[in-house]
Amino acid sequence: MKEELRAQYVKSLESRIETIDTLKDKFYEGNEFADQNIRLLAHQLHGSGSTFGFHAITKASAVLESAKEDDLVPKMMELRTILEKIIKGYSVAFPDKIAATNAAPVYEKKAGEKLVLIIEDDPTIVAQVKSCLSQQPGTITTVIAEDAQHAEDELLKGDYDLAIVDLVLPDKDGREILREIKIDFQLAFPVIILSGISKDLVRVDYMSLGADRYIAKPFDTDKLYFEAQQILQNNRLQVVSSGSATSPKTMQAPQDMSLKGVSILVAEDDEIQAIFITHKLADHGADVTHVENGQLALDALEKNSYSAVILDGKMPVMDGFETFQSIRRNSRLKGLPVIMVTAMGSEENIVKGYELGANDYILKPFSEEQLVNRIKSLLVMAA
Numbered sequence: 001m002k003e004e005l006r007a008q009y010v011k012s013l014e015s016r017i018e019t020i021d022t023l024k025d026k027f028y029e030g031n032e033f034a035d036q037n038i039r040l041l042a043h044q045l046h047g048s049g050s051t052f053g054f055h056a057i058t059k060a061s062a063v064l065e066s067a068k069e070d071d072l073v074p075k076m077m078e079l080r081t082i083l084e085k086i087i088k089g090y091s092v093a094f095p096d097k098i099a100a101t102n103a104a105p106v107y108e109k110k111a112g113e114k115l116v117l118i119i120e121d122d123p124t125i126v127a128q129v130k131s132c133l134s135q136q137p138g139t140i141t142t143v144i145a146e147d148a149q150h151a152e153d154e155l156l157k158g159d160y161d162l163a164i165v166d167l168v169l170p171d172k173d174g175r176e177i178l179r180e181i182k183i184d185f186q187l188a189f190p191v192i193i194l195s196g197i198s199k200d201l202v203r204v205d206y207m208s209l210g211a212d213r214y215i216a217k218p219f220d221t222d223k224l225y226f227e228a229q230q231i232l233q234n235n236r237l238q239v240v241s242s243g244s245a246t247s248p249k250t251m252q253a254p255q256d257m258s259l260k261g262v263s264i265l266v267a268e269d270d271e272i273q274a275i276f277i278t279h280k281l282a283d284h285g286a287d288v289t290h291v292e293n294g295q296l297a298l299d300a301l302e303k304n305s306y307s308a309v310i311l312d313g314k315m316p317v318m319d320g321f322e323t324f325q326s327i328r329r330n331s332r333l334k335g336l337p338v339i340m341v342t343a344m345g346s347e348e349n350i351v352k353g354y355e356l357g358a359n360d361y362i363l364k365p366f367s368e369e370q371l372v373n374r375i376k377s378l379l380v381m382a383a
Contacts, residue, residue: 003094004156005185006052010090012186013083016045020080024073031272032314038072039065042079048184056082107158113139114232115158119151119177120144120166120194125217129164129194132225136232148172155181160189162231167195167206175209182210190231194219230377259372260285262379265306267297267323268341269315277310280368281375292316294323301333308375313342313353324356337378 019041027034042065049057060079067075109115116133120126126144133140143158145151147170163181167174174193181187190212195203203214213227264281268274269292278288289304291297295318297311309327311320318326320340327333340353340361353361359378362371 005152005180007090007094008156008185009048009052010087012184013087015186016041017080017083017087020076020083024076026272027073029272032270035069035072038076042076044179044183045079048179051184054086057086105157105159107141107143109141109159110139113141114161115141115143116228116232117143117145117151117154117158117160117163117189119148119163119169119174121146121170122166125166125194128219128221129224132221133228135225136229138232140232146170148177151177152180155185155187160187162228163189163191164228165191165193167193175206178206178209178211192224192227192231230373258285259375261287262307262375263287263289263305264308264310264375265297265300265304266290266310267292267294267315267320268310268312269293270312273312273341276368277371280371284372286375294318294320294326297323298326301327301330301336306336308337308339308378310339310341310375313340321352321356324353324358328357339374339378 023034023038023041027038042061046058046061046065049055049059049061057079060075060082064072064075064079107115114136118126118129120129130142133142143154143160145154149171151165151169165174165177165181169177174195178191178193181189181191191210192213192215193206193211194215194217195206196217206214212231215224215227259281262285264286266274266277266281266288268277268290274290274292278290281288289300289306291300293315294311297309298318300306301309311323313320315323324338324340327336327338337359340358342353342361360374362374
């Protein structure tokens with residue numbers, strides 16, 4: 001199975017080349033996050049290249065990560081050339097392995113069935129997780145991996161809808177498994193992290209690697225049920241108030257939830273990001289108002305009512321964190337759902353968001369699905 005994973009890694013390099021081309025354009029357009037995201041890409045490839053025997057990737061990525069600003073794009077294009085050569089060479093040498101990454105999964109799902117991979121070595125925790133999943137609507141099939149080696153064998157066998165990963169495994173840090181899922185192999189399914197460590201920086205580390213949810217042990221089974229249902233049912237939930245004694249079995253998912261008629265205020269000074277967010281939310285029916293800084297956001301909130309607010313962390317005049325504090329000091333706006341948006345890997349900003357009590361945060365860069373689902377989830381919870 002190791003060679004299949006290596007082939008999957010090589011295949012994932014195609015999307016890295018596309019990312020490089022996009023980052024090159026953004027860098028020359030003056031995007032404020034381009035420099036940071038280029039170095040982040042280099043950091044990710046540096047950590048995975050040698051793991052799969054591609055030392056040239058690790059070497060070129062190390063040079064790119066520490067390059068001066070003037071050398072950033074040239075060094076990135078050198079890395080791009082290396083990735084192209086590796087893809088071409090591997091495809092010629094092992095065409096059957098590359099083809100195998102597109103083959104049908106070993107676990108073939110029936111219509112409406114959900115497949116969940118549980119990576120956990122504690123049988124008691126596994127039993128709790130399986131119990132929560134068994135109460136979900138529809139048919140849930142679970143695959144159990146008790147350690148990292150077993151997990152790696154299972155990763156490419158199924159079209160998973162969700163993976164639930166323990167932080168500490170007998171043979172590997174759960175962080176490495178998450179990196180393989182989200183970064184090395186570019187697998188698309190969401191991940192919930194279970195951890196006995198509740199420190200913010202640990203949580204930040206996992207979220208910055210692409211975890212979708214983070215639940216501290218010992219965990220509330222109702223919370224795990226709720227988080228899993230959000231993912232498995234595409235965030236379409238009815239909320240039970242915190243004081244309700246309603247069992248998870250009685251929670252039902254509504255048939256549909258659109259953003260039609262939902263008014264959203266977006267404070268974002270990056271023109272490209274603003275266009276992306278505005279257009280995507282509008283495509284889902286939302287009525288979007290865009291402003292360029294925090295002060296303009298506060299002015300808009302004084303004049304109009306909104307269902308939710310999206311605040312960029314870094315803006316001129318007044319940044320997102322100052323704006324968020326002002327919103328929470330206003331008694332009329334205390335219950336307003338607010339999503340903070342930060343640059344990927346910015347631990348200080350994410351921790352700050354936690355401390356200020358933001359309803360949620362999204363790491364840049366982010367996908368349309370991630371953005372829309374997070375907003376839907378918050379709106380349901382606020383209902």
